[in-house]
Amino acid sequence: MTELPEPSTAPSTASSVALEVAGLSWGTNRKQILDDISFTIPRNQFVGIIGPNGAGKSSLLRCLYRKTHPDQGSISYFGKAIGRYSRRALARQIAVVLQEAPSQFDLSAGDVIAMGLTPHKSLLSFESMEDREQIVNAARQVDMEHQLQQEFNALSGGEKQRVMIARAIVQKPSVLLMDEPTNHLDVHHQIEVLELARAMNITVLVSIHDLNLAAAFCDRLILLNQGAIVADGAANTVLTEHNLAAVFNVNAQLDRHPFAEHPRITYKFRGEA
Numbered sequence: 220m221t222e223l224p225e226p227s228t229a230p231s232t233a234s235s236v237a238l239e240v241a242g243l244s245w246g247t248n249r250k251q252i253l254d255d256i257s258f259t260i261p262r263n264q265f266v267g268i269i270g271p272n273g274a275g276k277s278s279l280l281r282c283l284y285r286k287t288h289p290d291q292g293s294i295s296y297f298g299k300a301i302g303r304y305s306r307r308a309l310a311r312q313i314a315v316v317l318q319e320a321p322s323q324f325d326l327s328a329g330d331v332i333a334m335g336l337t338p339h340k341s342l343l344s345f346e347s348m349e350d351r352e353q354i355v356n357a358a359r360q361v362d363m364e365h366q367l368q369q370e371f372n373a374l375s376g377g378e379k380q381r382v383m384i385a386r387a388i389v390q391k392p393s394v395l396l397m398d399e400p401t402n403h404l405d406v407h408h409q410i411e412v413l414e415l416a417r418a419m420n421i422t423v424l425v426s427i428h429d430l431n432l433a434a435a436f437c438d439r440l441i442l443l444n445q446g447a448i449v450a451d452g453a454a455n456t457v458l459t460e461h462n463l464a465a466v467f468n469v470n471a472q473l474d475r476h477p478f479a480e481h482p483r484i485t486y487k488f489r490g491e492a
């Protein structure tokens with residue numbers, strides 16, 4: 220995609236709509252993968268994208284961070300079409316945490332976190348004391364401050380994931396897109412990552428497989444199946460026994476979580492009543 224020059228004025232971040240997707244479709248010549256997706260996300264909403272394997276969650280996120288160009292439809296952030304952002308301006312607005320992490324060897328965990336500062340710095344500028352402080356603070360938030368010097372590729376899957384979250388924290392985005400960020404993480408760090416993302420108080424769009432965690436953390440859930448939205452709303456309207464059976468092919472019972480308002484799913488296994 221051709222890079223556009225830096226806009227002379229900042230995008231309209233005063234807009235109360237963080238992200239608007241309208242009529243988005245994408246596919247290969249053999250298969251329609253995303254089919255007429257439309258939704259609007261107000262500023263600072265925490266949204267979960269759920270759906271079975273192959274539903275199109277990662278494909279949708281790839282369109283949202285401009286890795287994939289949709290065949291039809293539009294995407295805009297803060298009232299401005301995604302194609303009108305320069306690469307650098309988009310990186311100031313959007314941070315992305317993916318399952319695949321950078322594979323260049325020689326980078327330390329600290330180097331990877333420092334990459335989050337790049338969109339805010341001029342070319343060839345050196346790391347300042349303040350930058351260092353931000354890197355250490357972010358590493359502390361994800362329990363990685365003692366491993367800043369360690370080679371990134373020698374970290375465990377979960378440690379790498381936490382470094383990627385720290386990189387997103389120093390990037391100070393307005394929107395955080397996360398593709399299954401809790402994969403590889405033990406239960407303590409799954410909760411911690413979602414709590415950190417919530418504490419950032421920005422717009423978050425996260426694809427997530429654990430439906431109970433999704434219900435606990437997300438203000439809103441978008442349920443995808445075969446590339447289309449089949450439900451969109453609060454957890455108690457999306458996570459119904461009917462939707463779980465029809466979309467995930469599981470038998471489940473729903474009740475209210477004992478400590479909170481959100482629903483709790485109990486799966487029934489073969490042979491259970």
Ligand SMILES: Nc1ncnc2c1ncn2[C@@H]1O[C@H](COP(=O)(O)OP(=O)(O)OP(=O)(O)O)[C@@H](O)[C@H]1O
Pocket residue numbers: 247252270271272273274275276277278279
């Ligand atoms: N570049 C591509 N070329 C061909 N098919 C693709 C491509 N990208 C995705 N697909 C197909 O599109 C469908 C949706 O894939 P996607 O990775 O978006 O699903 P997902 O909901 O993220 O799945 P999972 O939960 O398994 O990660 C799958 O059938 C996948 O094989």
